[in-house]
Amino acid sequence: MLRNLFTVAIRNLKRQKFFSILHIIGLSIGVAACLTVWLYSHHELSYDQFHEKADRIVRVNQTFIWGDTDDLFGSTGPAVIHALRSEIPEFESLTRAHTPGSRLVRYNAPDKLIMFEEDNIVAADSNFLQVFTFPLLRGNPATALTHPNSVVLTATTAQRYFGSIDVLGKQLEMGEGDQQKTVQVTGVAEDLPGNSHIEFDFLLSMSSFPRVQRQADSWMWTTFITFGVLRPDASLEQVAQKVAQVPGKYLEPFLQKYRGISYEEFKASGEEWDLYLQPLLDIHLRSTNVYSRLNEVNDIKTLYILWMVAGLTLLLSLINFINLSTARSTARAKEVGVRKVIGSGRSLLIFQFLTESVLLATAAVVVGILLTELSLSLFNQAMNTDLALKPFQTILLLPSMAIIALGMGALAGIYPAFYLSSFRPAQVLKGTIQGGTKGTRVRNLLVTLQFTISIGLIGSTLIIQEQVHYWQSFDLGFDRDNKIIIQHANRLGNSFEAFKNDLLSNPLIEQVTYASDTPPLVHDFDNFTLDGQEEKQLSVNYVATDEHFTDVFGLEIIHGRSFSKAFNESNNIIVNRRLTQNLGFTTPEEALQHKLEHYGQKFTIIGVMDDFTTSLSGNQYPFAILANNAPIYRDSNYELTLNLSREVQPEELTTLLQTLEAQWQATNPKAPFSYAFVDQEYMQLFSQAIVFGKMLRALAILAVLIACLGLIGLIAYVIDKRNKEIGIRKVLGASMSSIWLLLSRDFGKLLGIGFVLAIPATWHLMNLWLEDYPIRTAISMFTLLAAGGIMLCTTLITMSFQTIKAAQIDPVKYLKEE
Structure with a gap:
């Protein structure tokens, strides 16, 4: 039975090569879009998870004291860690990172001077490598940062200067003038993974900077990123409440010494100086209101939007499948009638059509994986990422893809299967059955949804491009050109x-x-x-x-x-x-x-x-x-x-x-x-938004391409269904333009409805996105009209190739059977 079902399904797919190819291409593009977004999202969501204590590490944020803003600072003064050690026993350990700025680094090799300007330098407390999991290839993490002028290099940095990672005890010259110092290599760390929000090429011991000790009581020198590891039994909420009380007790001496006022007077003046806790795993995607010193952050809203758009792209593929399957219902009506007459039950017919859908979906998933692999290099180049379908990911992905293929096949094929299997054999074999209005209504609804989604994506892309242009042309009050x-x-x-x-x-x-x-x-x-x-x-x-x-x-x-x-x-x-x-x-x-x-x-x-x-x-x-x-x-x-x-x-x-x-x-x-x-x-400064815009533009192009593939199939079906009508009209003197209008006007109506539906939805969603940027433009109605115009032109071009070709065919070809 199963063998017969697959044999029949494959024969049917071979017989309708054009529509089968359209199905596979459309679905594979949707799969490739979703898979690429999944890879990107997986990378973004995995930030800092490789640390063994990641779920217990928190960062101490504070009020942004350097301006009139509600944003927070992801760094504090050097005095904060001492206050927390005294007041919060729920911290298992506390450590700091400090960003001293770029330094000129030199190594006098026997044959030449090796010299680089290094920007990726971080100083850290002696227990830093025991809090964070940055494995050392050489050296002891417990002692590598203990002594002054000690430095831990990444493996790539060690190779760049010494040509080897066996460099313990070797020395580098760092800095210039009165800041120049000789540092000794005490460790070599594995190259940091790309999903670490802490980045460094050089990790210096904090004791290498005497000023840190001299200003240990400072709350004002806010260049220290303070991290704490909560005890396993500690409650984050309770610890956060205790941390919030620390400034009231420990900030007083500093204010009295440097500003001559009490903490109460400071608060009464309307100023704030509060401390907050933020889980390490939230830093990369949930810090848009926090000034970060260690790395650029992203926005979780970006992932939400990309997931939504990727899902809509796949939905467009499924809509194409349903539309083309139901459109071809009359072509398979006699097949259904004959099968029912010779004894096939409706359940067997449904299973037959679902088998065809699953086969097409499986082929689409395979092609989608290949498209993803082929396009990743271009994606990485455009987005400045390093995504890859690694072998272990592929192995884990295959069962998931099999389930997805089964789900896509069932989802895309269930309506056509029930619709086709519902035909009555007597009507079919007498030739009295027509396509019906029910299938046409559903098909029109789905086409309208396609147009709505496509126009919305085009409009969103144009709005983002307009926002980037607004940033470029925004009057900052000074001349920044040339x-x-x-x-x-x-x-x-x-x-x-x-x-x-x-x-x-x-x-x-x-x-x-x-x-x-x-x-x-x-x-x-x-x-x-x-x-x-x-x-x-x-x-x-x-x-x-x-x-x-x-x-x-x-x-x-x-x-x-x-x-x-x-x-x-x-x-x-x-x-x-x-x-x-x-x-x-x-x-x-x-x-x-x-x-x-x-x-x-x-x-x-x-x-x-x-x-x-x-x-x-x-x-x-x-x-x-x-x-x-x-x-x-x-x-x-x-x-x-x-x-x-x-x-x-x-x-x-x-x-x-x-x-x-x-x-x-x-x-x-x-x-x-x-x-x-x-x-x-x-x-x-807007690099993350620009990257997001590029990704959305690529997904919009794919969505429009999928919509065009669906139109190609539907127009081919309409022409095939109305070919005799086209022939009669030509014999009676109809012009090419009138035939073109006849075949195209129904789609024009659906496009107009899709435009009306897309405009408010796009305006609302993009307004939510723009709220994150104080420097932002207003959404122009002209931009939304342009999105509709682009989709209209694309639709006309897509349809015109086939409609004009159909209008040019000799009517004898259509009418000779009569």
């Missing part, structure tokens, strides 16, 4: 002026400025007070720079003046309009000549500039410009920003960068040349 950043310019030392003059001699370079940071994200910030109002401290972002900074970035001085070489500017300061408002001045002009105090050092306000955006929130926060020689703490890494005289072509840019590198090497051969572009640095 600017090159030369990083670590402080390494030029005494050669700085000569290098700068060489730059200015290039006709493509209009201006050059030397600064501790570049907008929009300025990382230096601290508390300032208005002279005579020491009780009111304001958090201020600041940059130390020269007299060209405002001109290079197009910042407008609305009152007073900018810096000038004609004056000693070391005790002067330029502030923005927002800072004058926060200081209590009625007009910006009133702030001129007043003094701001910073830890006893006073700066005279000589200028007020217009606000510009210093945050992804789109807000203008208090901001100040100080002189390079101002007596204030600032990062030792300075940058040169080159303002180009015009927009350059790619070939010119390549030549310019080669020239700049040659000039750098001639001036400072002991340090690598590194550069960036201001506009690209800014857009990098």
